[in-house]
Amino acid sequence: MNNNAVRTVRAWEALDSRGLPTVGCKVTLAGGGQGRAIVPAGKSKGSHEARERRDGGERYGGRGARQAVAAVNDVLAGAVTGLDAEDQSELDATMEKVDGDPRLANLGANAVLGVSLATALAFADQSGLPLWRALAGDGPPLLPRPMVNVVSGGAHAEGRGAHSRRTIDIQDVLVVPLGATSFAQCLEWAWRVREAAAELLARAGVPSGLVADEGGVAGWLTTNEAAISTVADALQVAGLVPGQDVGIAIDLAANQFYGDGTYNLALEDERLSPAEWLERVSQWCNRYPVVSLEDVLHEDDWPNWGEASRRLGQGRQLIGDDLFATDLARLKRGLSSGVANAVLVKPDQAGTLSRSAAVLKAAQAGGYATVVSARSGDTEDYWLADLAVGWRAGQVKVGSTQRSERTAKWNRLLEIEADAAGRAELWWHA
């Protein structure tokens, strides 16, 4: 019998970093290889993502994952048992067929992804290889350059406001250590900036110990721009050259404050037309060393995305997250109309590893940059780090330099770099 044949598949209800239920899954192969994965979940989700299955009812406020777990144990296990774990595309295609819905709404994308991931890990284990090596083949690893969260707002800091103080509308202000020459140095620089930002806020009387979902400071600020200027000031305090050593990245997550055709900043009590909003973002880009913008507009605001790409995408990374939703058809629309120039790749948005890899490859073939990303509700797993290296993605976004579900991925990347003993490459040396 083929050692790589799937022998058993078992799922259970696990918890993510927000304490919400998710799917844990273990796959064993005929040769004894094992893989285990826990599925992450987003909060600022786009409407074009694959569909998670949630139980409803009273348990966990309706967020239970028992139905998704049952879908694995009662349906998917039977469908994939005996399949060759080396053939990830066949395995994923089989599950897509059994589900029957393009967005995997019947069994649940959380069920399907659990099996997809655990099988990839089981195959790597069976082969005696780390997952990244099983995906990348020979050659030194390409470490991704990280984008690291410093100040958070929007859905990621929800509930962190108090009295009349609110958190910012834009979701994440992050740093990209452009000039660092190793992954370890990237992290140390990002840590320095986060420390300096927290210190600056504390000195200004803003509580900085309050941590958002991804480990960034849940800043109580009076304007959205203050979050960006704080990070820009923190770069100087940290002794790093803005725009050269370290650039600023912003995930606007504009879906979250879009309504009735306008972009509505609650903090400033402003309702901006798309043109006014783009003008505002463009001013921020002129004032601060902004090297990357994500979800600058609503996910279906295609005409304005075209305008944004012409206006803001020159010499700057423009990432589609909710816009592309790790969906090949949406990415192709972007590629053919010149919308954005980079894609965020989140396996749970796609529902299978094969779909995620196809989006990544199509983006790279079309000259778009690729950023493999965790979710705001993540887990202690580190397979995402292996995917970023194995797929040669170039960039990774995992959250801040604290909270164990974040450091699990950073620690894995540090380990891969250390194991390579000086042979690892870091994407895009300055």
Ligand code: 2PG
């Ligand atoms: C994002 C992600 C990760 P969420 O918007 O890029 O930061 O957030 O998982 O809540 O969608």
Ligand code: MG
């Ligand atoms: Mg995003």
